[in-house]
Amino acid sequence: MTDVVLDGVGKVYPGGVHAVRNVRLHIADGELFVLLGPSGCGKSTLLRMIAGLEEITSGDLLLGGRIANELSPRDRNVAMVFQNGALYPHRTVRGNLMFPLRVAGDDPAEAGERVVELARLLGLAGLIDRLPRTLSGGQRQRVAMGRALIREPALFLMDEPLSSLDAVLRTELRVEIASLVRSTGATTVYVTHDQVEAMTMADRIAVLRDGAVEDVGAPERLYRDPATVFVAAFLSSPPVNLLQATAWSVQDAGMVLELGPQRLTVPWQDPRAAALIGHHGRPVVVGVRPDVLTLAPPGGPGPALTGRVRAVEFHGDHWLAYAEAGIPTVDANAFGRPPEPVAARAAGSLPSGRLAARLRDLLGRGAAEPEPAPEHEGEHRRSDLMFSLPAGTRPQPGEQVELAVDLDRLLLFDADGRRIASNRR
Numbered sequence: 275m276t277d278v279v280l281d282g283v284g285k286v287y288p289g290g291v292h293a294v295r296n297v298r299l300h301i302a303d304g305e306l307f308v309l310l311g312p313s314g315c316g317k318s319t320l321l322r323m324i325a326g327l328e329e330i331t332s333g334d335l336l337l338g339g340r341i342a343n344e345l346s347p348r349d350r351n352v353a354m355v356f357q358n359g360a361l362y363p364h365r366t367v368r369g370n371l372m373f374p375l376r377v378a379g380d381d382p383a384e385a386g387e388r389v390v391e392l393a394r395l396l397g398l399a400g401l402i403d404r405l406p407r408t409l410s411g412g413q414r415q416r417v418a419m420g421r422a423l424i425r426e427p428a429l430f431l432m433d434e435p436l437s438s439l440d441a442v443l444r445t446e447l448r449v450e451i452a453s454l455v456r457s458t459g460a461t462t463v464y465v466t467h468d469q470v471e472a473m474t475m476a477d478r479i480a481v482l483r484d485g486a487v488e489d490v491g492a493p494e495r496l497y498r499d500p501a502t503v504f505v506a507a508f509l510s511s512p513p514v515n516l517l518q519a520t521a522w523s524v525q526d527a528g529m530v531l532e533l534g535p536q537r538l539t540v541p542w543q544d545p546r547a548a549a550l551i552g553h554h555g556r557p558v559v560v561g562v563r564p565d566v567l568t569l570a571p572p573g574g575p576g577p578a579l580t581g582r583v584r585a586v587e588f589h590g591d592h593w594l595a596y597a598e599a600g601i602p603t604v605d606a607n608a609f610g611r612p613p614e615p616v617a618a619r620a621a622g623s624l625p626s627g628r629l630a631a632r633l634r635d636l637l638g639r640g641a642a643e644p645e646p647a648p649e650h651e652g653e654h655r656r657s658d659l660m661f662s663l664p665a666g667t668r669p670q671p672g673e674q675v676e677l678a679v680d681l682d683r684l685l686l687f688d689a690d691g692r693r694i695a696s697n698r699r
């Protein structure tokens with residue numbers, strides 16, 4: 275039985291890259307826990323520190339209640355599967371699955387039975403005497419997983435095991451992996467950058483950004499009530515509308531959210547209005563998922579936004595429409611980030627010398643040309659309001675539409691991108 279505690283864990287690589295910052299997590303025994311975040315946020319580094327493949331710079335790692343910072347990988351009773359789970363090419367599926375048991379000196383007859391049983395569970399029964407090179411990518415990943423699981427590790431670590439597979443196979447395998455690891459009862463830490471994979475598989479998710487945990491919780495909670503603008507945006511597909519507003523307290527109405535030329539009012543009886551009072555006269559960010567907006571008859575009684583349809587996209591079971599609403603929007607990545615240090619910026623820009631000239635040629639940039647300024651820096655864009663519609667209804671481009679807003683599902687963040695008040699559902 276193994277739970278995992280990360281107590282203020284940090285990692286600085288030689289050369290000074292701060293890959294993981296003060297991570298505090300408790301992963302319960304038997305939990306399927308997902309580390310989710312964009313490329314470079316430190317997911318793999320964290321996983322490798324749990325596995326013992328990377329030294330921990332600061333803080334403590336506890337496995338099953340014991341400090342494990344200095345424990346060698348083999349003493350941790352962990353098994354790990356990578357993106358391309360390596361198999362012994364000259365051994366059959368049976369040989370690959372059998373190998374860890376042979377090394378451990380298990381009884382050959384019992385080991386043989388276990389291999390057959392696991393191959394059956396993994397849908398590999400018919401392939402048991404085949405060599406890896408004769409298998410598909412998905413089948414090979416299944417064998418790699420089986421090989422990691424066969425010794426019943428206390429802790430099972432997976433680093434993007436599905437990322438090299440095509441979309442159909444990924445969908446199929448994520449269901450299988452989730453039920454397989456749950457059936458073994460092993461505590462599992464699963465790394466991915468794919469929010470759908472995380473949401474569908476996890477008991478709980480930690481969203482990482484720049485080496486730090488932004489939010490941690492069950493998938494439904496993270497989706498319904500994200501702690502930051504970044505988490506709201508990262509977990510949204512289609513993307514959440516992030517609207518720039520100013521909050522005003524209006525005596526007989528509630529907290530009015532001024533969205534460019536439009537308004538929404540959070541009435542005083544809504545508990546979130548009280549939390550918004552502290553932001554009177556200040557900028558706030560309003561997150562509106564496309565399905566929070568529904569096409570409504572003009573001039574209806576409820577809260578609504580208006581816009582002119584610019585484009586519509588067919589998505590099979592629904593339409594996604596884009597409307598010009600004149601409301602300023604914000605970029606989720608601009609929030610909660612410390613300003614980039616000068617040294618880091620210099621390291622990220624092109625090198626000098628002949629190689630630089632060659633690179634600039636290849637990239638089409640002139641030698642004296644300055645780095646382009648980040649898009650929309652210091653100002654807010656006016657982009658489209660995205661809303662979804664059932665497949666039967668299709669507004670025409672150019673049409674003026676009224677969009678009823680489900681106020682209960684608005685996401686409210688302060689000027690630093692942090693949740694102002696919890697969402698009611």
Ligand SMILES: Nc1ncnc2c1ncn2[C@@H]1O[C@H](COP(=O)(O)OP(=O)(O)OP(=O)(O)O)[C@@H](O)[C@H]1O
Pocket residue numbers: 287288289291292293311312313314315316317318319320467
């Ligand atoms: N061996 C290393 N030496 C120096 N820096 C490293 C090393 N390994 C990773 N890094 C840096 O640490 C940061 C985190 O990397 P890590 O691989 O953990 O991120 P990740 O979230 O797993 O990314 P990806 O999804 O792209 O694999 C990155 O900035 C990366 O460049």
